[in-house]
Amino acid sequence: MQLTNRRKEVSHKEQSIAEKIYLPAILKGMAITASHLFKKSPTINYPEETRPIAPVYRGQHVLKRDDNGAERCTACGMCAVACPAEAITMESAERKKGEEALYREEKYAAVYEINMLRCIFCGLCEEACPKEAIFLTDRLVDTEFERGDFIYGKDKLVEKMTERIDVSKRQTPEVLEFKKKPGLKHNELFDSSKQLGKGKKH
Amino acid sequence: MTVFLIYKAILCVLIFAVSLGVAAYATWWERKFAALLQDRKGPNRAGPLGLFQPLADGGKMFMKEEIIPNVSNKFLFILGPSLFLFLSFLTGVLIPWGKDFTYDGHALALQLTDINVGLLYILGVTSIAVYGIIIGGWASNNKYSLLGAVRASSQMISYEIAMGISIIALVITAGGTLSFREILDTQDAGLANICYQPLGFLIFFICALAETNRAPFDLAECETELVGGYHTEYSAFKLGAFMFGEYINMFVSSAIMAGLYFGGYNFPFAKEFYHMIGLEDGSAWISLIGAGVYLIKTFIFISVFMWIRWTLPRFRYDQLMNLGWRVLIPLSLLNLAITVLVEIFIRGTIQL
Incomplete structure (x- = not known):
């Protein structure tokens, strides 16, 4: 039975003179290495150059603020439920008087942590979020020296007012339409007649 | 006399500095060239x-911890790398980098010294260089070091024979002189020696690879079998001295090959060229251009050494000895016989 067509007949024939003095073979080998002198190196000088990545690349998360700068997250826990890697944990708190500018709704996430070592960057949290609060961005997660440093709290996740992050690439009309689908869990729990991203009165 | 002494002192320092600089930058070029051959950046x-x-x-080498094993012979342990480095500098003394020039009425040579047994001196010094290795390997009191040293010395001794015989053939073609400078000057008027001695050059080149312990003859330090070979126990600058010595050896043997077989500071139509740009004989510019040409030739040889290193796999030890004793020595004797016959019957330079 023939498994592959790579079988070779082995023979013990004497070496020819050209093979015995090895010089032709050596020159051939040197020609091969010399030809590589003129080939382009595929190396990317990492910190200075980066690989081109897709505009919808799923990298480090961001917790968005709304246009007035209030945090959108209401600590509903949909993302934590949706997360297949169980990387997200949060603690909710009630908004006090005078904090209206900080948090958009009466409830907010006092603690919001994502374990970046657990996260598989699948984007299900973003899909599950009814408040358009969490998004994956095209940023890469930094390297750290300690395991504990990979648990990102709100200090790293919440968008800074001075450097807003554009996630419009991930909010195409198709995506917004998809989120209204009745089959999705958050649409069953919340009133699906309300417009998404507009904020919901309790 | 004072002009002569000051000039020699300057030249001495200059050649020392150039050898050190070339050796240092040979390490850089080795890595860069290897990277280019392997499609990397280096x-x-x-x-x-x-x-x-x-x-x-270099800074790293100085800063590392200097370890001298307890069981080693401390004097010999330090003597080994020092001797190796010292002897590698000694071979560079004879190389004539350019033509003589006149300054203030004094004829000055771009060469530290010219002795009439120059080639013998070079062969002698390169064969003493093996002492540095064998003393270092022995004093380490380590099996691997000793094995590496034994390998290195037996390899150097066996390839020296073929090298010596190919040099005899070269000396016969060059008219019987052993002086480095005179051999270079015979190539000024006529063709470079490579045209008369192609086989001799090949033998000399292979032997030079073996003498400098370069791949594919780097059995003395093959890490898969011997950890680090004769410098297993060495650290910090003593290790650096061994490595430096190797690169200087490579530089010097490249320069010797470029000089003996490829005309050194001579190049085709040199006289016409100098005449065309209006330089008179004895001008320092001629010496400088010659030195530049010589350095370029040397650089090409260093690159070929590296090119070979990053192409060919290492020999097995018995293959190495077979090649040395059973191929190169008979071949160099054949080359010598052919050379003598050609000199007697065709060129007629030897009278019977």
Whole structure:
């Protein structure tokens, strides 16, 4: 039975003179290495150059603020439920008087942590979020020296007012339409007649 | 006399500095060239194109912990690398880098000294260089070091024979002189010696690879079998001295090959060229251009050494000895016989 067509007949024939003095073979080998002198190196000088990545690349998360700068997250826990890697944990708190500018709704996430070592960057949290609060961005997660440093709290996740992050690439009309689908869990729990991203009165 | 002494002192320092600089930058070029052959980038962090890499490497070598094993013979342990480095500098003394020039009525040579048994001196010094290795390997009191040293010395001794015989053939073609400078000058008027001695050059080249312990003859330090070979126990600058010595050896033997077989500072139509740009005989510019040409030839040979290193796999030890004793020595004897016959019957330079 023939498994592959790579079988070779082995023979013990004497070496020819050209093979015995090895010089032709050596020159051939040197020609091969010399030809590589003129080939382009595929190396990317990492910190200075980066690989081109897709505009919808799923990298480090961001917790968005709304246009007035209030945090959108209401600590509903949909993302934590949706997360297949169980990387997200949060603690909710009630908004006090005078904090209206900080948090958009009466409830907010006092603690919001994502374990970046657990996260598989699948984007299900973003899909599950009814408040358009969490998004994956095209940023890469930094390297750290300690395991504990990979648990990102709100200090790293919440968008800074001075450097807003554009996630419009991930909010195409198709995506917004998809989120209204009745089959999705958050649409069953919340009133699906309300417009998404507009904020919901309790 | 004072002019002569000051000139020699300057030249001495200059050649010392150039040898050190070339050896340092040979390490950089080795890494860069290997990277180019393997489609990599090579060192490119320290300075533009990684040009400060040798400085960083040297700094590292100085800063490392200096370990002298308890069981080693301390005097010999230190003597080994010192001797190796010292002897590698000694071979560079004879190389004539350019033509003589006149300054203030004094004829000055771009060469430290010319002795009439120059080639014998070079062969002698390169064969003493094996002492540095064998003393270092022996004093380490380590099996691997000793094996590496034994390998290195037996290899150097066996290839020296073929090298010596191919040099005899060269000396016969060059008219019976052993002086380095005179051999270079015979190539000024006529063809370079490679045209008369192609086989001799091939033998000399292979032997030079073996003498400098370069791949594919680097059995003395093959890490898969011998950890580090004769410098297993060495650290910090003593290790650096061994490595430096190797690169200087490579530089010097490249220069010797470029000189003996490829005309050194001579190049085709040199006289016409100098005449065309209006330089008179004895001008220092002629010496400088010659030195530049010589350095370029040397650089090409160093690159070929590296090219071979990054192409060919290492020999097995019995293959190495077979090649030395059963191929190269008979071949060099054949080359000698052919040379003598050609000199007697065709060129007629030897009268019977």
